[in-house]
Amino acid sequence: MQNIDSFTHVRGESLYLDDLPIVNGTLYACVFGSPVAHGRIRSLDLADARNLPGVVRILTARDIPGENQIGGIIPDEVLLADQTVDFWGMPIALVVAETDEIARRAATLIRADIDPLPVVTDPREACALGQLIVPPRTFQTGDAEAAFADCDYIFEGRADSGGQEHLYLETQGAYAIPLENGNIRLFSSTQGPTAVQRAVARVLGLGMHKIEIDVTRLGGGFGGKEDGANLWAALVALATHCLRRPVKYVLHRMEDLRMTGKRHPYTSDFKIGLTKDLKIRAYTASLYQDAGASADLSPAVLERSLFHANNTYFIPNLRVTAYSCRTNLPSNTAFRGFGGPQGMFVIEAAIAKAAEELGVSALDIQRANLLREGDAFHYGQVADGCEAEACWTDAATRYDLPELQREVDEFNRQNKLKKKGLAVMPICFGISFTKKWMNQARALVHLYADGSVGVSTGAVEMGQGVNTKMVQVAARCLSVRPERIKIEPTNTTRIANTSPTAASATSDLNGKALQLACQALTERLLGVARARLQAEEVSIRNEVVWVGNKPSDLGWNDLILEAYQQRVCLSEHAHYATPGIHYDPTVEKGHPFAYHVYGTALVGTTVDCLRGTYTVDYVRVTHDFGQSMNTIVDRGQAEGAIVQGIGWMTMEDLRYNADGRLLSNALSTYKIPDIYSVPPVLDIHFLETAGSDYAIFRSKAVGEPPLMYGIGAYFALRNAVRAFNPSSNLPFDAPMTPEKVLLSLYADALVPTPEVAS
Ligand code: MTE
Ligand code: HPA
Numbered sequence: 045m046q047n048i049d050s051f052t053h054v055r056g057e058s059l060y061l062d063d064l065p066i067v068n069g070t071l072y073a074c075v076f077g078s079p080v081a082h083g084r085i086r087s088l089d090l091a092d093a094r095n096l097p098g099v100v101r102i103l104t105a106r107d108i109p110g111e112n113q114i115g116g117i118i119p120d121e122v123l124l125a126d127q128t129v130d131f132w133g134m135p136i137a138l139v140v141a142e143t144d145e146i147a148r149r150a151a152t153l154i155r156a157d158i159d160p161l162p163v164v165t166d167p168r169e170a171c172a173l174g175q176l177i178v179p180p181r182t183f184q185t186g187d188a189e190a191a192f193a194d195c196d197y198i199f200e201g202r203a204d205s206g207g208q209e210h211l212y213l214e215t216q217g218a219y220a221i222p223l224e225n226g227n228i229r230l231f232s233s234t235q236g237p238t239a240v241q242r243a244v245a246r247v248l249g250l251g252m253h254k255i256e257i258d259v260t261r262l263g264g265g266f267g268g269k270e271d272g273a274n275l276w277a278a279l280v281a282l283a284t285h286c287l288r289r290p291v292k293y294v295l296h297r298m299e300d301l302r303m304t305g306k307r308h309p310y311t312s313d314f315k316i317g318l319t320k321d322l323k324i325r326a327y328t329a330s331l332y333q334d335a336g337a338s339a340d341l342s343p344a345v346l347e348r349s350l351f352h353a354n355n356t357y358f359i360p361n362l363r364v365t366a367y368s369c370r371t372n373l374p375s376n377t378a379f380r381g382f383g384g385p386q387g388m389f390v391i392e393a394a395i396a397k398a399a400e401e402l403g404v405s406a407l408d409i410q411r412a413n414l415l416r417e418g419d420a421f422h423y424g425q426v427a428d429g430c431e432a433e434a435c436w437t438d439a440a441t442r443y444d445l446p447e448l449q450r451e452v453d454e455f456n457r458q459n460k461l462k463k464k465g466l467a468v469m470p471i472c473f474g475i476s477f478t479k480k481w482m483n484q485a486r487a488l489v490h491l492y493a494d495g496s497v498g499v500s501t502g503a504v505e506m507g508q509g510v511n512t513k514m515v516q517v518a519a520r521c522l523s524v525r526p527e528r529i530k531i532e533p534t535n536t537t538r539i540a541n542t543s544p545t546a547a548s549a550t551s552d553l554n555g556k557a558l559q560l561a562c563q564a565l566t567e568r569l570l571g572v573a574r575a576r577l578q579a580e581e582v583s584i585r586n587e588v589v590w591v592g593n594k595p596s597d598l599g600w601n602d603l604i605l606e607a608y609q610q611r612v613c614l615s616e617h618a619h620y621a622t623p624g625i626h627y628d629p630t631v632e633k634g635h636p637f638a639y640h641v642y643g644t645a646l647v648g649t650t651v652d653c654l655r656g657t658y659t660v661d662y663v664r665v666t667h668d669f670g671q672s673m674n675t676i677v678d679r680g681q682a683e684g685a686i687v688q689g690i691g692w693m694t695m696e697d698l699r700y701n702a703d704g705r706l707l708s709n710a711l712s713t714y715k716i717p718d719i720y721s722v723p724p725v726l727d728i729h730f731l732e733t734a735g736s737d738y739a740i741f742r743s744k745a746v747g748e749p750p751l752m753y754g755i756g757a758y759f760a761l762r763n764a765v766r767a768f769n770p771s772s773n774l775p776f777d778a779p780m781t782p783e784k785v786l787l788s789l790y791a792d793a794l795v796p797t798p799e800v801a802s
């Protein structure tokens with residue numbers, strides 16, 4: 045089934061926040077953000093801005109009627125700065141004006157007198173200063189220290205991975221409309237309608253019931269709007285609350301780049317121990333996460349880095365400690381993979397280091413340590429339905445890995461100024477929110493008297509195709525044509541207490557709730573059919589009631605009408621909570637994931653050794669989609685994730701100067717993959733697997749896992765560089781930009797980190 049949004053997308057008719065019709069009397073907001081990354085506010089001069097004609101009001105922390113606080117996990121994030129500013133661009137005041145242009149001009153007229161405080165932008169430095177968001181966490185199994193004694197080889201090193209800008213096409217924004225009795229309806233570009241509702245209620249000192257959040261769709265979120273949308277929504281809601289007028293704010297791209305948090309950069313130390321047969325016996329690591337100025341989702345992201353520290357390898361003795369470090373950058377946040385990629389990069393770097401030192405291929409170490417059915421993860425869960433070896437074997441044979449390796453070797457023998465590199469990237473990703481209570485969802489289904497169907501769930505459509513999958517679930521469960529079904533905007537008055545659309549779990553959780561609702565309705569309809577047809581064995585097939593194996597003359601429309609006239613309830617609200625998951629953080633053991641997703645990618649690159657430029661020539665994947673319910677959507681998700689992962693690992697280079705100011709603050713200085721960066725060969729094979737009972741229709745979650753194939757591009761490039769310059773001792777420091785490639789091609793020693801000028 046095609047994506048149901050294709051039609052309005054290609055015609056430009058899909059409605060995003062900024063496309064909503066403007067209500068009479070709408071005002072426009074703009075943030076005045078901190079001009080320094082850290083300091084104590086002495087005074088604010090608002091006079092010039094206030095005097096600009098068209099400015100209606102300038103709001104500061106003093107105007108907040110409720111709590112000046114939007115921190116979700118930890119209350120450490122104020123809505124508007126009052127005492128100190130903690131990052132460059134931190135909102136200090138909100139200008140509200142008659143037009144967008146006036147609001148923006150007025151914001152430039154505000155002056156702040158701020159006493160500077162020391163700026164920390166390095167997580168290791170923050171850690172040394174004791175600036176931790178939460179106490180460090182350690183996941184361990186076996187006895188790593190003791191096991192090193194039994195190892196034949198031990199290698200140590202450091203691995204750094206950079207941040208990543210979400211670059212959703214639709215920037216952050218919100219539009220608040222005052223209703224009667226102080227109630228507010230708010231349109232938000234958010235992955236988490238309930239998170240927005242909670243933040244707004246808290247800031248305004250109101251009950252959540254007075255705040256309605258409505259989301260039609262997002263032009264992408266990629267994690268950046270899981271909690272990142274709360275701030276903008278709370279700001280416009282504050283203005284609407286104070287002025288009783290509609291207030292809208294849609295960020296310009298450069299504001300969004302400057303003021304919003306990104307993927308967490310990590311810097312890590314590792315130690316890996318192997319036996320002669322290349323089995324990993326022991327692995328230890330310390331991960332330093334750059335959380336930015338406040339907690340936001342950092343502790344949860346940190347947790348997932350720990351869960352995925354072993355990637356898809358069985359490591360009997362492992363100890364990994366992770367530190368969430370507070371720096372003076374915008375608060376880093378969820379980003380596709382949610383800390384998993386950062387944890388996986390470190391073990392892959394450790395394996396590459398071992399391979400390079402031993403003079404063996406990394407593939408041999410990877411292959412020798414793949415997780416098997418029944419192996420325990422370091423957090424206690426036992427691998428069940430483990431497809432790690434099946435994916436590896438399929439990819440290696442389907443794409444002829446030995447032949448690909450021979451081609452690389454042959455090419456490198458014959459070419460001096462161009463070198464090829466190959467890397468294999470197997471993945472394993474756990475599906476479920478790592479907070480158990482978040483693994484719940486609800487669906488509300490109305491069968492209208494004319495036989496059409498309205499479906500509401502907590503899922504937010506952000507391009508990932510969840511609405512298409514919800515149509516498929518309802519169509520299959522009710523046995524009606526998809527054309528009968530409408531997916532409603534996500535709205536907190538129809539579906540309350542939603543978990544964000546995140547963790548790749550949205551179609552599983554909401555789909556299962558929808559399935560339950562449809563089953564309950566079907567049961568009721570079958571009761572009506574039984575009475576009407578005087579038969580016991582009735583079923584609905586393709587909009588017709590069947591008796592035994594024969595179609596009756598009772599069709600869907602008549603059945604619905606009959607049920608309605610008999611006063612049978614044609615609406616159902618159902619609840620789903622993932623069974624079987626549990627986790628005990630006091631011992632860091634449990635069964636946190638409903639299931640895991642596996643796969644293997646073969647990645648090939650070519651480096652131009654004169655220029656340092658490169659191409660990713662192919663990504664060839666065997667992926668475990670389970671029983672994919674929509675191969676078009678799933679393939680699109682895998683392709684998009686792979687390209688986004690390659691971008692993170694190769695070209696997306698976030699630069700802050702020592703004063704904490706973002707230098708890569710525009711699309712001229714921050715490069716993301718475009719259509720020309722997409723590997724010319726991007727093969728994705730759907731491995732035949734059983735799927736999981738916990739996946740909707742046994743179709744496994746797909747949103748995030750394939751992003752981690754992009755890590756293979758980093759190691760393939762590294763292999764190409766080393767083919768040119770075997771003594772190049774380049775650090776494990778992603779992204780592998782062409783500049784870094786060029787330097788490492790001609791360096792024997794460590795490539796120095798270039799000094800960044802302000
Ligand atoms: N695909 C598109 N087109 N746009 C997005 O913003 N977000 C990703 C992924 N795929 C995203 C996307 C992220 S971070 C997640 S967690 C999942 O979609 C969320 O949706 P799902 O749970 O329905 O897979
Ligand atoms: N993934 C994504 N988002 C989340 C998670 C998670 O595991 N936990 C809390 N928010």
Ligand code: MOS
Pocket residue numbers: 235265266267268270378379380381382545546547548748
């Ligand atoms: Mo995705 S990072 O869980 O929104």
